[in-house]
């Protein structure tokens with residue numbers, strides 16, 4: 001029996017896990033009877049053991065149960081670790097742990113082919129994805145990306161190099177791959193300068209952390225060209241389209257009242 005005083009805590013955890021991982025809230029609810037079999041002498045010990053039991057059930061679900069069920073509904077996970085055959089991986093392993101790496105089999109095939117073509121041109125580099133989609137249910141958005149709800153949308157990280165030596169690096173300086181914004185070369189090219197929107201985050205305080213790095217135009221252009229030849233639609237800020245010198249009818253600007261695309265590429269099929 002769960003005491004009514006702990007119910008708001010569980011409710012909050014279920015809501016948070018659902019928003020973050022889609023099925024984590026359900027995993028918590030179904031694991032509650034098991035967790036409440038665990039008794040310990042102190043409250044903190046009991047919470048620790050119950051928390052570990054939840055983590056175990058969650059990991060088991062994420063690794064074994066969810067991928068099998070998602071496949072029945074037409075979604076498959078993108079690779080979590082790159083290898084020779086699948087040179088594609090998340091910018092942060094958390095995207096896999098939170099089950100935010102699901103796509104349709106068609107999108108999986110498109111992206112894998114692009115990653116393989118990219119690896120042929122740049123043998124030491126790996127295409128890195130960010131948020132994709134959740135495992136189930138067309139129409140369930142992966143917040144904060146409202147359009148990532150049909151298994152056909154994937155965000156991809158830029159490539160970077162060290163600013164002082166122009167040495168390419170094979171990782172994203174930003175922890176999540178997002179929020180390291182490429183500024184336009186002049187104020188005139190800042191398309192959304194006077195059009196503020198709560199969806200267009202700034203995080204100016206975060207930018208000095210990445211001062212040692214800059215976008216690697218050569219490899220990012222290479223990825224963008226492969227996407228332009230394959231994807232149905234790509235989103236990127238206009239000043240980056242101009243700087244990278246890629247023009248295509250499927251390469252578009254998302255507008256000022258949407259999440260900005262000067263820290264990643266959005267692609268859809």
Ligand SMILES: [Zn+2]
Pocket residue numbers: 145148153154155265266267
């Ligand atoms: Zn996106």
